[in-house]
Amino acid sequence: MKFEHILAEINGFGRFQVMIVLIQCVSRVTLPAHFLLNNFIAAVPPHHCAVDWLAADAFRNFTAQQKQIVSIPLEQDGEHSSCLMFSEPPFHLLNNSSKINTTDLPAAEPCQNGWVFDNSTFKSTLATEWNLVCRSKGMNKATATIFFIGVMMGAPVFGLLSDRFGRRPLLMVAYLSTILFSTASAFSLSYIMYMAMRFLTGFTIAGISIISIVLSVEWFDIEHRTFAGIIVSLDWTVGNLLLAGVAYLVNDWRWLTIAVTSPLLLSVALWWWLPESARWLIANGKTEQAHVYLQRCAEMNKCKADFTPETLLDAVMGEQHRKYTLVDLMRTPNIRKLAICTGIVWFGVAFTYYGISLNVTGFGLNIYLTQFIYASIEMPGKIGVYYFLNKIGRKPGEVGTLLLTGVCLLINMFVPQGLWVVRTVVGVLGKGLSEAAFTIMFLYTTELYPTVVRQNGIGYTSFIARMGVSLAPLVILLEDVWKLLPSIVFCAVAVLSGLVACLLPETRDVPLPEFIDDIEETRFTQKPKLSSTQDL
Numbered sequence: 001m002k003f004e005h006i007l008a009e010i011n012g013f014g015r016f017q018v019m020i021v022l023i024q025c026v027s028r029v030t031l032p033a034h035f036l037l038n039n040f041i042a043a044v045p046p047h048h049c050a051v052d053w054l055a056a057d058a059f060r061n062f063t064a065q066q067k068q069i070v071s072i073p074l075e076q077d078g079e080h081s082s083c084l085m086f087s088e089p090p091f092h093l094l095n096n097s098s099k100i101n102t103t104d105l106p107a108a109e110p111c112q113n114g115w116v117f118d119n120s121t122f123k124s125t126l127a128t129e130w131n132l133v134c135r136s137k138g139m140n141k142a143t144a145t146i147f148f149i150g151v152m153m154g155a156p157v158f159g160l161l162s163d164r165f166g167r168r169p170l171l172m173v174a175y176l177s178t179i180l181f182s183t184a185s186a187f188s189l190s191y192i193m194y195m196a197m198r199f200l201t202g203f204t205i206a207g208i209s210i211i212s213i214v215l216s217v218e219w220f221d222i223e224h225r226t227f228a229g230i231i232v233s234l235d236w237t238v239g240n241l242l243l244a245g246v247a248y249l250v251n252d253w254r255w256l257t258i259a260v261t262s263p264l265l266l267s268v269a270l271w272w273w274l275p276e277s278a279r280w281l282i283a284n285g286k287t288e289q290a291h292v293y294l295q296r297c298a299e300m301n302k303c304k305a306d307f308t309p310e311t312l313l314d315a316v317m318g319e320q321h322r323k324y325t326l327v328d329l330m331r332t333p334n335i336r337k338l339a340i341c342t343g344i345v346w347f348g349v350a351f352t353y354y355g356i357s358l359n360v361t362g363f364g365l366n367i368y369l370t371q372f373i374y375a376s377i378e379m380p381g382k383i384g385v386y387y388f389l390n391k392i393g394r395k396p397g398e399v400g401t402l403l404l405t406g407v408c409l410l411i412n413m414f415v416p417q418g419l420w421v422v423r424t425v426v427g428v429l430g431k432g433l434s435e436a437a438f439t440i441m442f443l444y445t446t447e448l449y450p451t452v453v454r455q456n457g458i459g460y461t462s463f464i465a466r467m468g469v470s471l472a473p474l475v476i477l478l479e480d481v482w483k484l485l486p487s488i489v490f491c492a493v494a495v496l497s498g499l500v501a502c503l504l505p506e507t508r509d510v511p512l513p514e515f516i517d518d519i520e521e522t523r524f525t526q527k528p529k530l531s532s533t534q535d536l
Contacts, residue, residue, distance in 0.1 A: 003279055004222055004511045006307060010294060012221025014301030016275075020219055021231055023274050024212045027175065027267035028235035033243045033260035034182070034205055035151075036357055038144040038473075039371065040243075041253035044127045044137070046118040048072050049085035049111035059089075069093050073108045082115075083134035084108040110134070121367070123251045130191045139191070144358065144473040146195050150202025151209070152466030156326060158207035159459015163324060163452070167215040168276040174207030175271065179264050186257040206466070210458045217446045218277045218454075219297075222511060229443025230386040237382065237435075240375030248368045283451045283514060287312040324453045326460055334520045339457070341503045342445055343464040345398065348497020349441050351468030352405055353434040355490040356427065358473055373424070377432040385436045393508040394444040395501065401437035402498030405430050409491035413484050434494075448504065450513035468493075 051071040053059075059067060070089040072080040088106045117128045127133055132140035162170040181204060185197035213232050220228040243260065250256045275297075281290035287309040294312075298305035329339040357374065388397050408430030415423050449457030478485040513519050 002511070003282065003514070006294065006312075007219075007221040009307075010298040010303045010305055011301035012219070013224035013227070014297075014303070016297040016300040017216075017219055017224075017228070019300070020216055020274065021228070023267075023270045024216060024232070025235045025238075026263050026270060027208050028212055028232065029239035029242060030260055030263050031205065031209055032236050032239035033246070034147075034201065035354075036240070036243060036371075037257065037260060038147070039358060039367065040122070040125070040247040041256055042126045042132075042140050042143050043122055043367065044133055044140065045120075045122050045125065047082050047115045047133060048080060049083070050114045050116050051085050052113050053089070073105065081108070083111060085111055121251070122253075125253050126194070129253070132191075138477065141473045141477060143195065143198060145470045147198045147202040148354075148466045148470040148472075150199040150204075151206045152202075152463050152470060154203035154206030155210055155462030155466060156456075156459040157203075159210055159455040159457070159462070160326065162207070162211050162214075162459075163280075163455040166276055166280060167211050167218075167455070168271075168274060170207055171211045171215070171274070172268070172271050174204050174211065175264050175268050177204035178208065179261060179268075182257060182261040186254045186261075202466075206462060210455065210462050213442055214446055214454055214458055215274075215277055217443070218279045218451070218512070219275070222509060225447065225512075226386060226389045226443065226508075229446065230382055230389075230439065233439040233442060234379070234382055237375060237378040240378065241372065244368050244371040244375060247371070279451045279512070279514070282312050324456060326456050328453050328516060329457060329460060332516060332520050335453075335516050338448055338504070338519065339460065341500055342448065342457070342461050344500045345402075345497045345504070346441060346445070346461040346465040347468040348402060348493045348500075349434070349437050349468075350465035351472055352402070352409075352490050352494040352497075353431075353438050354469045354472040355475065355486070356409075356431045356434055358476065370424075373428055374431050377428050378435045381432040381436045382439055385439055389440065389443070389508065393506050394440060394447070395504055395506045397440045398437060398444060398501045398504070399498050401433045401440065402494050402501060405433040405437060406491045406494035406498065408433060409487055409494060413487045413491070444504070444507060447507035447510070447512060448519075450515050450518055452515055 048068070049072060051067075054062075054067050054071055059070075062070075068080060070091060070093060071086055073084050073086060075081050085108065086106050087109050090105055093105075111134065114131055115133060119128070122128070126143055127137075127140050130136075130139075132143075158170055158174065178201060181197050181200040185194055185201055188194035188197055213229070216232050217225060217228050246259050247256060250259050275293045276289065278290040278293050278297075281287070281293070290312055291307075291309040294307070295305055328335070330336050385397065408426050412423055412426050412430070415426065445458060445461050446454065472490075475489050476486050478489070
């Protein structure tokens with residue numbers, strides 16, 4: 001009796017599965033809040049140099065506008081500079097500034113006494129806390145990069161440990177450690193301390209990201225696996241929508257960090273009702289524990305379970321009790337090809353998605369409104385993905401969404417900045433397609449890797465993905481070299497990864513592989529479809 005048959009017998013889509021999804025949705029809504037938190041806590045409000053000589057008695061009766069004119073030079077676009085100040089006041093500018101030759105102006109110099117920030121939108125951000133602007137603006141972008149480097153490092157570690165010790169205990173470790181490090185980052189006393197705590201937050205939250213989706217999908221039968229992947233990914237959309245609202249209400253970066261972390265306290269309490277993956281237990285010879293969870297599943301789903309712990313040993317066939325590592329992803333031809341291709345595709349998916357998502361100020365709209373629009377487009381997109389995956393399949397879906405994302409990025413390169421409505425529409429469409437590619441790839445990867453190395457595979461691909469995410473904020477800085485360069489890079493990577501996705505096998509209606517031998521044998525490419533009413 002195969003495990004897929006067991007799930008079909010006890011209903012692989014019942015109350016038990018709904019319970020698993022609902023329990024984990026609490027923690028999963030915090031993921032986008034943390035992953036996109038830098039859009040708000042690292043936002044750079046309008047600012048200009050703090051000029052000490054403006055406090056002299058000679059300027060006592062000057063208006064704010066007059067003080068700005070005699071202290072801050074104009075840039076080529078006619079706006080006052082954010083990073084330069086006059087070395088001495090050019091009073092003649094107050095008379096007829098339009099006719100003043102640049103040679104008549106005093107020398108401009110970098111800010112000497114800090115900056116004055118506009119706090120009408122943000123009460124405080126990382127930029128205002130530690131003056132991460134102008135020559136230090138790269139340090140501000142680095143706060144996002146260091147978080148994603150943490151995610152990149154944490155993903156393979158949690159993947160390895162959860163394949164070794166189980167999904168459930170490592171999920172609790174991820175919950176508690178994320179709460180600890182995220183709260184510590186909110187109370188950081190220095191930039192260095194913040195960077196360290198943010199890295200550790202990324203390291204531990206990676207465990208929530210990769211374990212939660214695998215634990216959910218492994219409890220669903222073949223017929224409803226697509227639904228499981230999509231419904232779990234909707235937590236990300238809900239979290240995105242909530243982030244826009246919470247960030248609008250909480251405009252202090254420290255309290256915002258605490259606010260988006262607080263749902264994990266409820267997740268810790270709900271964890272006690274969360275079951276371990278029966279697939280993992282059986283694959284590791286723990287049939288007694290697996291039998292307990294399967295019996296509980298049968299009871300909640302009001303089905304009769306006609307199997308014993310002994311018969312569960314036949315549910316998976318292969319090398320049982322062996323310890324698997326990341327090295328096993330490269331030992332044999334098919335698994336090696338799978339690892340290389342999924343790694344490239346994941347890099348492109350994540351690099352492109354976050355390249356768009358971390359540029360919420362790039363279309364001329366309010367940052368909160370842009371975040372809300374970006375999140376809103378994900379909901380219909382994911383519903384469309386669900387029907388597409390069921391009818392067409394994973395591979396054409398992944399290839400199509402990545403290539404179309406590249407097309408949207410290409411179009412926006414040629415749309416003038418003044419046509420912000422057109423740029424926003426195309427940008428939102430590209431964001432929706434990139435999110436669809438992300439959603440498909442999470443489910444696709446879970447189905448491609450066998451149970452014994454599934455978390456290792458997810459951890460490895462998440463490592464590669466976060467490598468791409470870590471580079472995305474830094475690539476945006478290339479606009480200082482050439483305005484279109486970041487868009488060209490994101491477009492090229494999206495198209496390349498879409499072409500590589502053509503090399504992956506289709507997994508629609510295919511039983512989840514249990515062992516590496518399953519994907520090395522040709523029978524893995526066949527598509528036997530099991531239903532809950534099939535004779536066992």
